[in-house]
Amino acid sequence: MTGWAKALFLRELRIAVRIGGSGVVGVLFFLAVVTVIPFGVGPDLNLLARIGPAFLWIGALLATLLGLDRLFQADREDGALDLILMSGRSLELVVLVKCLAHWMATGLPLVLAAPVLAIFLNLEPLAIGAVTLTLLVGTPALTLIGAIGASLTVTLRRGGLLMAVLVVPLAIPVLIFGVSSADAAIHDPVPFMTPFLIMCALSLIAAVVGPLASAVALRFAAD
């Protein structure tokens, strides 16, 4: 990693974990979403185990969306985005590094919290492992896709809600293959690797398309 990318990465990480950052809030939201589900669904343990992976994924998706609207907006409001555009650094790489740091601060804690929350949903050890693995591979894609929405709504004062509406449809493929690979791990006849590899591919595609699209939107937003 070159010097400037490291400096940007550390700055983003510091801002996220210090007071007012979005790091802890996402996990708390994830916890809140997942813990209310057993109360809503009722004490049917088999049902909970069956729908558990899906709810963990939906919780992770919502928690990821929660902090994403500030990804570029904070930098735009204080003028830092202007300076980033003038810095002479590749904007696509800047977006990628920002997404990576954002994922480390908000996505990775979700992945780490998932095994604990999975116990609340009566998941078996194998299912817990599968869900955690799919979240580890899939949440970066959610952040990268979300970056497109975040940069499109960067000029809007209350852009968070619009961003969620824009991003959720794009995130559906990741959700489908994330949940189906977790399900495949539990129900033997379906191979785990097929949906899992498709989801890995989606993450890789998002790593290319996300920064490119987002950089175009940010250049446009500078006017």
Next chain:
Amino acid sequence: MFEGLSFSLEGGVALVVTGPNGVGKSSLLRTLAGLVALAEGHLTLSGGVDDHTPYEHAHYFGHQDAVKPALSVLENLVFWQDFSDAAVPHGFAGDGMSPHEALELLGIGHTARLPAAYLSAGQKRRLSLSRLLVTPRPIWLMDEPTSALDTASEQTLLDLMNGHLAKGGMIVTATHTPLALTPMRKLHLETAQAGEGEAV
């Protein structure tokens, strides 16, 4: 936005842009900074560093301070030093200061370890100004550089700006307060009815 606007500026000279509110002084600076695309016309820089666009030779010192309250003063400055690419073309003798030196020079050295959230408006402005000192770039685009600064720091700012000119740098500044810069040229912008912008 502008019609019939044309000017050239050589190294070591300051251009002071004046005009009534809303005439487009800030827009002119943002255009020079590459933040607003040109509708027509062109902007060229001769003798610059290869592979760098004109705006990658420029520092933009605008109304916004780009200071992150969660980071310490030093962290804020060191980030911009590491992140921004320096541009030192032939004929520009600028060299980057160390972050500590820059903060001391601007009188906020004692706040280096404090979170930037504790700074006053003027101190934030000075922190933002220190960015121009740690990364050498020949063009300074300054929008109302003296706003929120006290008399003493205003003098420091003028000394810094004159020092930058002496090293062969260029300054384009939009201002309402007279600035004692030498050598200096003026560009007065008028609204369309009263005539187009003309360089004096």
